[in-house]
Amino acid sequence: MNLPAAAVRVSGLTKRYKRTEALRGLDFEIPAGQVTGFLGPNGSGKTTTFRSLLGLTRPNEGDIEILGMEVPRQLSQITKKVGAIIEEPGLIKAHTGRVNLRIAADTLGFGHDTIEEMIEFVGLSSDADRKVDEYSKGMRQRLALAAALLGQPELLLLDEPLDGLDPAGQHAFRARLRALADEGRTVVVSSHDLADIEALANYVVVIDHGRLITQGPLEDLLDGGMIRVVVDNVDAAIRVLSAAGMESRRDDGGLVVDAQDGVDIVRALAQAGIYPSEVRPERNSLESMFLGITGEEQA
Amino acid sequence: MSLVHAEYLKISRRKLFPVMLLILGFLMLLTAVLFFVVLPALPEFGGDSPVPERPGAFVFGAQQVAGQAWWFAVILATAVLGGELSGTAWATALTRDSSKLNHVGSRLLIYSTASWLAFLFGTALWAVVTWLAADGSGSPEMTEWLGLVWRFALIAVAWTSIGLGAVAITRSIGPAMGIALGFSFLDSILAPFIAPYENVSLTAASNGMFDVGGDGPFSVFIPGADLSLTHAIIITLGWALVGFGLTWWGLRRRDA
Numbered sequence: 176m177n178l179p180a181a182a183v184r185v186s187g188l189t190k191r192y193k194r195t196e197a198l199r200g201l202d203f204e205i206p207a208g209q210v211t212g213f214l215g216p217n218g219s220g221k222t223t224t225f226r227s228l229l230g231l232t233r234p235n236e237g238d239i240e241i242l243g244m245e246v247p248r249q250l251s252q253i254t255k256k257v258g259a260i261i262e263e264p265g266l267i268k269a270h271t272g273r274v275n276l277r278i279a280a281d282t283l284g285f286g287h288d289t290i291e292e293m294i295e296f297v298g299l300s301s302d303a304d305r306k307v308d309e310y311s312k313g314m315r316q317r318l319a320l321a322a323a324l325l326g327q328p329e330l331l332l333l334d335e336p337l338d339g340l341d342p343a344g345q346h347a348f349r350a351r352l353r354a355l356a357d358e359g360r361t362v363v364v365s366s367h368d369l370a371d372i373e374a375l376a377n378y379v380v381v382i383d384h385g386r387l388i389t390q391g392p393l394e395d396l397l398d399g400g401m402i403r404v405v406v407d408n409v410d411a412a413i414r415v416l417s418a419a420g421m422e423s424r425r426d427d428g429g430l431v432v433d434a435q436d437g438v439d440i441v442r443a444l445a446q447a448g449i450y451p452s453e454v455r456p457e458r459n460s461l462e463s464m465f466l467g468i469t470g471e472e473q474a
Numbered sequence: 475m476s477l478v479h480a481e482y483l484k485i486s487r488r489k490l491f492p493v494m495l496l497i498l499g500f501l502m503l504l505t506a507v508l509f510f511v512v513l514p515a516l517p518e519f520g521g522d523s524p525v526p527e528r529p530g531a532f533v534f535g536a537q538q539v540a541g542q543a544w545w546f547a548v549i550l551a552t553a554v555l556g557g558e559l560s561g562t563a564w565a566t567a568l569t570r571d572s573s574k575l576n577h578v579g580s581r582l583l584i585y586s587t588a589s590w591l592a593f594l595f596g597t598a599l600w601a602v603v604t605w606l607a608a609d610g611s612g613s614p615e616m617t618e619w620l621g622l623v624w625r626f627a628l629i630a631v632a633w634t635s636i637g638l639g640a641v642a643i644t645r646s647i648g649p650a651m652g653i654a655l656g657f658s659f660l661d662s663i664l665a666p667f668i669a670p671y672e673n674v675s676l677t678a679a680s681n682g683m684f685d686v687g688g689d690g691p692f693s694v695f696i697p698g699a700d701l702s703l704t705h706a707i708i709i710t711l712g713w714a715l716v717g718f719g720l721t722w723w724g725l726r727r728r729d730a
Contacts, residue, residue, distance in 0.1 A: 265558070267483075267484060267487065269487035269488065269489075270483065270487055274483060277480075277483070278480045278483050278484060280476075281476040281477060281479055281480035281483075282477065282480050284476075284477075286476075
């Protein structure tokens with residue numbers, strides 16, 4: 176696949192409903208070939224953004240480029256390369272999973288060649304001939320994923336796909352999404368569940384009140400720029416590090432040092448006869464990062 | 475063909491079709507029983523209205539279906555397409571292709587066929603009651619029956635198109651049904667009183683095709699009795715084309 180560096184580029188996206196402004200000049204980029212978490216609290220504009228990307232709603236202002244093509248001008252070409260699950264997947268409950276996929280393939284014009292492969296990929300081989308009415312929510316989500324994959328899309332847009340799944344279902348779904356990214360596809364997963372995204376994504380876009388709050392590689396966003404050190408004598412270690420010009424503070428049985436590199440810390444402590452049992456980068460959790468930045472925004 | 479098959483699969487398991495079929499069948503049975511059982515037993519309720527006798531009573535039933543069962547085609551079209559437009563079923567497919575002629579055409583074909591079958595079903599039920607209870611003897615010639623069959627097909631296509639057009643513009647089932655209902659009401663009200671409109675009225679065309687009219691006390695309120703068959707067919711096809719065009723235009727706006 177010959178993809179541009181950014182699979183999705185959005186700038187100045189604005190969508191107004193009668194009394195509310197769902198998107199307010201939203202800008203973001205989604206890198207190709209990775210799993211991107213599209214994060215935001217409920218009502219932040221995630222679904223409106225997805226619907227705008229797919230041409231299901233018309234934004235009032237802004238530019239959207241998907242896989243190097245403009246929305247809505249080249250939508251007919253774009254949607255051949257995009258699979259999507261938006262909100263509750265619209266399956267026909269009276270039909271079996273397999274018949275639902277046939278309907279989807281016929282409607283999308285993809286032929287039936289990939290149906291069996293997709294049924295197997297999403298782990299529904301033994302349930303494909305059961306009515307969707309009898310499916311659990313997780314099975315319906317997996318069937319919707321299979322439908323979204325029928326055209327071998329380069330970009331997958333999945334709106335809250337893990338919502339309501341049990342832990343085993345979430346684990347299985349995540350594994351399948353990771354496998355798709357490993358094949359070079361771009362997967363965008365919206366969620367308000369931070370643990371979902373932390374376990375799945377390489378890249379994160381955070382929005383709130385219809386605006387971009389932050390975006391970047393997950394590792395960079397979670398990097399707290401601090402080093403955690405565990406020593407027996409915390410007070411002595413703080414004095415030694417302070418004398419060496421490094422700020423530190425007591426934290427949860429050890430200390431956290433404001434430094435990028437652990438070597439200087441170990442050297443300073445060792446010269447004072449203090450030998451740490453653990454030195455590692457201090458990572459923020461996605462939750463603390465998210466609450467920090469959305470809290471700042473609200474403040 | 476795959477699109478036609480997909481549309482067939484979509485409505486084949488919906489409860490909507492059999493439920494509406496039951497309602498249509500019930501209404502036709504009720505009307506037939508009223509005409510052939512209640513009126514002969516209680517003639518004071520019928521006033522001067524003559525009770526149809528065989529073989530004309532069979533065709534009278536077809537006229538009843540053609541004039542009153544338009545709602546079947548409208549509801550089927552608006553409910554099925556409207557459900558997809560307002561919901562999330564295969565959102566990307568609808569976005570990409572809903573206005574393309576093969577998508578609109580496959581929906582029109584399947585929904586019209588379903589409505590046509592329903593019209594035939596209603597007529598068949600009427601025919602059973604007529605055969606069992608109506609006075610007179612004999613039944614229409616085979617050519618007359620076949621004539622009813624293709625006339626029903628035209629009516630089904632026209633009303634399905636109007637239903638599809640209404641829902642494609644409004645993208646919502648309730649308002650679409652309201653528009654179709656309003657159109658039917660206005661069409662049937664305007665035609666008897668505004669002579670030029672009678673020449674383009676779908677109600678008049680339906681009456682003209684099924685030879686509804688006569689010289690009873692209320693015949694003045696039944697437009698289209700004098701329309702030629704060709705004229706009635708052209709009007710019906712014209713409305714089918716209008717509905718098809720509105721469907722294409724409405725979905726085109728949505729897809730754009």
